[in-house]
Amino acid sequence: MTDAGNALLKLVPKAEAKQSMKDFKSDQEVRWCPGCGDYAVLAAVQGFMPDLGLAKENIVFVSGIGCSSRFPYYMNTYGMHSIHGRAPAIATGLASSRRDLSVWVVTGDGDALSIGGNHLIHALRRNVNLKILLFNNRIYGLTKGQYSPTSEVGKITKSTPMGSLDAPFNPVSLAIGAEASFVARTVDSDRKHLTSVLRQAADHPGTALVEIYQNCNIFNDGAFEVLKDKQQAEEAVIRLEHGQPIRFGADQSKGVVRDAVTGDLAVVAVTPENERDILVHDAHSASPTTAFALSRLADPDTLHHTPIGVFRDIERPVYDTLMADQLDTAVERDGKGDLAALLARGDTWTVVG
Amino acid sequence: MTSQVSSEAEQADGALVGEQRKPAGGKDVRRLDRVIIRFAGDSGDGMQLTGDRFTSETASFGNDLSTLPNFPAEIRAPAGTLPGVSSFQLHFADHDILTPGDAPNVLVAMNPAALKANIGDVPRGAEIIVNTDEFSKRAMQKVGYDVSPLEDGSLDGYSVHPVPLTTLTVEALKDFDLSRKDAGRSKNMFALGLLSWMYHRPTEGTEKFLRTKFAKKPEIAEANIAAFRAGWNFGETTEDFAVSYEVAPAATAFPAGTYRNISGNLALSYGLIAAGRQADLPLYLGSYPITPASDILHELSKHKNFGVRTFQAEDEIAGIGAALGAAFGGSLAVTTTSGPGVALKSETIGLAVSLELPLLIVDIQRGGPSTGLPTKTEQADLLQAMYGRNGEAPVPIVAPRTPADCFDAALEAARIAVTYRTPVFLLSDGYLANGSEPWRIPDVDELPDLRVQFASGTNHTEDDGTEVFWPYKRDPQTLARPWAIPGTPGLEHRIGGIEKQDGTGNISYDPANHDFMVRTRQAKVDGIDVPDLAAEDPSGEARTLVLGWGSTYGPITAAVRRLRAAGVPIAQAHLRHLNPFPRNLGEVLGRYDKVVIPEMNLGQLATLIRAKYLVDAVSYNQVNGMPFKAEQLATALKEAIDD
Numbered sequence: 001m002t003d004a005g006n007a008l009l010k011l012v013p014k015a016e017a018k019q020s021m022k023d024f025k026s027d028q029e030v031r032w033c034p035g036c037g038d039y040a041v042l043a044a045v046q047g048f049m050p051d052l053g054l055a056k057e058n059i060v061f062v063s064g065i066g067c068s069s070r071f072p073y074y075m076n077t078y079g080m081h082s083i084h085g086r087a088p089a090i091a092t093g094l095a096s097s098r099r100d101l102s103v104w105v106v107t108g109d110g111d112a113l114s115i116g117g118n119h120l121i122h123a124l125r126r127n128v129n130l131k132i133l134l135f136n137n138r139i140y141g142l143t144k145g146q147y148s149p150t151s152e153v154g155k156i157t158k159s160t161p162m163g164s165l166d167a168p169f170n171p172v173s174l175a176i177g178a179e180a181s182f183v184a185r186t187v188d189s190d191r192k193h194l195t196s197v198l199r200q201a202a203d204h205p206g207t208a209l210v211e212i213y214q215n216c217n218i219f220n221d222g223a224f225e226v227l228k229d230k231q232q233a234e235e236a237v238i239r240l241e242h243g244q245p246i247r248f249g250a251d252q253s254k255g256v257v258r259d260a261v262t263g264d265l266a267v268v269a270v271t272p273e274n275e276r277d278i279l280v281h282d283a284h285s286a287s288p289t290t291a292f293a294l295s296r297l298a299d300p301d302t303l304h305h306t307p308i309g310v311f312r313d314i315e316r317p318v319y320d321t322l323m324a325d326q327l328d329t330a331v332e333r334d335g336k337g338d339l340a341a342l343l344a345r346g347d348t349w350t351v352v353g
Numbered sequence: 354m355t356s357q358v359s360s361e362a363e364q365a366d367g368a369l370v371g372e373q374r375k376p377a378g379g380k381d382v383r384r385l386d387r388v389i390i391r392f393a394g395d396s397g398d399g400m401q402l403t404g405d406r407f408t409s410e411t412a413s414f415g416n417d418l419s420t421l422p423n424f425p426a427e428i429r430a431p432a433g434t435l436p437g438v439s440s441f442q443l444h445f446a447d448h449d450i451l452t453p454g455d456a457p458n459v460l461v462a463m464n465p466a467a468l469k470a471n472i473g474d475v476p477r478g479a480e481i482i483v484n485t486d487e488f489s490k491r492a493m494q495k496v497g498y499d500v501s502p503l504e505d506g507s508l509d510g511y512s513v514h515p516v517p518l519t520t521l522t523v524e525a526l527k528d529f530d531l532s533r534k535d536a537g538r539s540k541n542m543f544a545l546g547l548l549s550w551m552y553h554r555p556t557e558g559t560e561k562f563l564r565t566k567f568a569k570k571p572e573i574a575e576a577n578i579a580a581f582r583a584g585w586n587f588g589e590t591t592e593d594f595a596v597s598y599e600v601a602p603a604a605t606a607f608p609a610g611t612y613r614n615i616s617g618n619l620a621l622s623y624g625l626i627a628a629g630r631q632a633d634l635p636l637y638l639g640s641y642p643i644t645p646a647s648d649i650l651h652e653l654s655k656h657k658n659f660g661v662r663t664f665q666a667e668d669e670i671a672g673i674g675a676a677l678g679a680a681f682g683g684s685l686a687v688t689t690t691s692g693p694g695v696a697l698k699s700e701t702i703g704l705a706v707s708l709e710l711p712l713l714i715v716d717i718q719r720g721g722p723s724t725g726l727p728t729k730t731e732q733a734d735l736l737q738a739m740y741g742r743n744g745e746a747p748v749p750i751v752a753p754r755t756p757a758d759c760f761d762a763a764l765e766a767a768r769i770a771v772t773y774r775t776p777v778f779l780l781s782d783g784y785l786a787n788g789s790e791p792w793r794i795p796d797v798d799e800l801p802d803l804r805v806q807f808a809s810g811t812n813h814t815e816d817d818g819t820e821v822f823w824p825y826k827r828d829p830q831t832l833a834r835p836w837a838i839p840g841t842p843g844l845e846h847r848i849g850g851i852e853k854q855d856g857t858g859n860i861s862y863d864p865a866n867h868d869f870m871v872r873t874r875q876a877k878v879d880g881i882d883v884p885d886l887a888a889e890d891p892s893g894e895a896r897t898l899v900l901g902w903g904s905t906y907g908p909i910t911a912a913v914r915r916l917r918a919a920g921v922p923i924a925q926a927h928l929r930h931l932n933p934f935p936r937n938l939g940e941v942l943g944r945y946d947k948v949v950i951p952e953m954n955l956g957q958l959a960t961l962i963r964a965k966y967l968v969d970a971v972s973y974n975q976v977n978g979m980p981f982k983a984e985q986l987a988t989a990l991k992e993a994i995d996d
Binding site (some may be wrong): 003013026028055056057059060061065072075076077078079081082083089090091092093094095096097098100102117118119123173204323326327329330331333334335336337339341342343344345346347348349350351352 | 656678
């Protein structure tokens with residue numbers, strides 16, 4: 001937890017009484033498909049909210065359109081289910097005008113990266129105080145199974161019977177490229193990891209982007225199985241922890257090193273000779289270079305060597321704070337606005353009746 | 354000089370020349386009731402600034418005035434070409450006037466392109482001041498003059514003053530350490546000085562303005578002031594200008610009060626700030642730059658000490674999105690744009706209709722479709738504002754009629770938005786936005802009270818006696834739903850674009866509920882309290898009504914005055930509320946045999962009127978990017994009456 005994170009969170013009123021998960025469940029029936037990964041994320045969010053200890057009337061969930069965007073209806077907080085792709089823009093207006101609110105955006109790979117790509121990158125570069133949960137299932141679910149901007153090339157779907165043609169976005173790479181100050185990735189089925197990442201995101205002052213690999217059991221079932229299956233995951237998943245050497249695999253036998261010639265990152269078998277060369281993860285590094293390189297480790301098709309955890313967590317000025325500061329500065333400099341004086345500004349003349 | 358005499362047909366909009374007097378030892382001074390001046394030059398010649406300064410001098414002198422800036426969309430079109438010509442027309446008078454005037458009495462042409470582009474609008478007999486320095490063979494050929502128009506007799510019908518403006522300016526500034534080119538740049542101030550002499554304008558304001566504008570470059574400020582004074586002195590000494598003119602202050606035309614000159618966009622900006630104050634809500638603007646609306650973003654950005662937040666978004670959609678988010682949070686939220694931006698915002702406007710949150714959508718209309726004519730005026734977004742969304746999505750529409758009226762119209766749009774919890778369109782246009790007129794500064798204590806009550810507690814009792822909050826339980830009078838802002842304990846609720854169950858606001862796909870909600874949203878807008886429409890007919894004998902909306906008010910009223918002065922009875926009514934229409938509109942229309950609707954589109958209001966009231970309205974249309982001319986309208990109205 002950073003100091004500035006504390007400072008911004010302090011603007012949000014605290015809950016008067018101890019909260020439980022039940023307090024965050026709305027009275028609405030949850031209507032995702034049985035077996036959908038969204039249930040797990042909802043449970044994790046509802047379960048972790050009491051830890052934050054914020055007054056729930058000061059928490060707002062804003063979503064766009066898509067399966068995951070029904071999320072706000074199930075949270076007993078303030079919420080808005082808006083229109084396709086626009087949640088970051090709407091949330092920006094809310095967060096920048098109401099610093100006493102904790103504002104969360106729930107979005108999907110289509111909502112955030114296709115129709116709403118522009119709003120996502122601009123929210124990230126501005127560093128608005130938003131927590132963005134990007135549910136990535138690599139498919140369009142609500143429209144019944146077209147490929148998405150994160151689908152692997154060659155994906156056979158209803159709209160791409162001969163295979164999709166376009167290269168996918170890597171949401172973590174995209175976010176880091178868009179100047180994001182906090183970028184993390186987690187998996188729907190790993191409640192503990194998911195909760196830990198959410199907590200760090202909540203503590204972050206500014207925009208936090210959390211990519212959540214989420215299974216669509218209807219249209220893209222098993223898309224992340226390699227990261228979930230115990231045996232395969234050992235080789236596939238790289239757990240990032242700030243300050244720790246980046247090692248994974250059975251008995252931590254593999255590690256990530258920097259190639260001395262190209263500067264790029266590579267996976268190697270750890271040996272006594274190279275053990276001290278294993279990269280130590282620094283999420284707070286001022287430069288995004290290594291975080292970006294880490295985001296490129298995974299094979300987009302097989303998902304082998306997929307890092308999860310917090311890639312990047314740095315402090316930089318928060319848009320809402322800067323905006324509020326300018327208002328304060330203007331009052332200090334010019335005094336509180338006086339409408340009568342404003343209207344009578346400049347050259348005037350008087351007509352006597 | 355006959356050129357400065359109003360024609361008889363124009364008497365209603367301005368009478369004839371008055372007395373003549375001759376100051377001892379000086380030149381002739383003639384008194385006029387009104388004058389129309391057009392400054393025209395290259396885009397880089399500073400014509401807008403020159404016009405603005407002359408306007409300020411005129412306003413502070415107490416004349417009534419109306420202005421028409423007209424400039425190309427290109428920032429710097431190729432120098433000396435016809436597309437690069439920028440002009441500023443100013444009409445000022447000793448009585449109340451309504452338009453920037455049909456035809457200039459004086460044209461200041463800074464180069465051959467300016468002469469060529471504007472001469473068609475200048476009536477014979479008018480005065481033309483040309484900068485002869487720019488009439489080189491090459492410059493003339495560039496715009497198709499093979500022979501100099503100053504020498505081929507084509508301007509014989511005009512009173513031409515050939516003045517080497519550049520040479521005189523450079524000569525006047527020879528003591529300054531400036532290159533010839535830099536010194537020549539002040540030629541617009543020389544021209545302004547000359548015109549200021551011709552029309553007895555006060556000069557202190559301009560000198561003060563120049564000192565402030567060039568505060569960091571005092572040398573440039575002094576050079577401009579020297580050029581300005583040299584222009585004045587030139588008028589006083591040279592024999593070419595034998596007469597100067599007085600236009601007395603329009604003291605009797607105005608009610609008592611303190612006045613200033615104001616453009617539509619500035620008045621609209623002030624109206625928004627005032628609305629925030631009167632509603633006791635923080636003002637939040639989400640906007641994306643677009644001509645001719647950007648000035649509102651610029652202006653509001655200057656007033657952060659009023660608690661005004663301005664957010665320059667990544668696109669039009671984010672602009673309105675952020676505004677809607679701020680509205681959810683309890684701000685008085687505004688987005689400003691022009692037609693192409695409205696197209697992009699349409700889906701979010703529909704969401705605002707569904708969410709029933711207050712939101713002002715300011716559309717400064719310009720020529721369309723598509724990019725159209727960004728710097729020219731048009732009224733062709735009416736049907737877009739009225740119907741341009743999916744589903745049944747009614748949005749109230751308010752349209753200001755004059756530049757100063759933009760202030761009151763903004764307050765009125767805000768009143769409707771916060772009272773009825775609805776997005777509201779404020780339809781201004783390029784002509785109102787950039788045009789200016791005197792404005793009686795209102796007493797802020799007399800502005801309308803727009804305060805609202807946020808929801809603070811439960812509003813419904815369940816069958817089992819539980820007290821709950823229903824976000825869509827409506828006020829029985831206004832049909833407005835409660836505005837419950839985040840941070841209010843116990844009122845946590847979710848809203849969205851999916852159809853909602855009446856009352857609870859929960860998602861509902863029930864057919865009967867949807868039918869009810871669609872009708873209820875329509876009924877809410879239809880039921881908005883709007884003042885009755887006043888039709889005015891001093892003769893009591895009119896059989897024809899001219900009905901207008903928005904910025905055509907000035908030209909229509911001027912045309913109506915002309916007809917009435919010529920003994921032709923005609924009734925006039927002007928709509929400020931386009932949705933809903935005033936309740937008595939049908940009755941007003943029914944009083945007349947004929948209804949004529951002039952619009953700067955192909956008949957959009959006429960379409961609405963015909964559909965709703967089954968009235969066979971006559972549409973009179975112009976879509977050339979310019980406001981109607983009073984004379985042209987008077988003729989058209991006369992023809993309609995006689996038809």
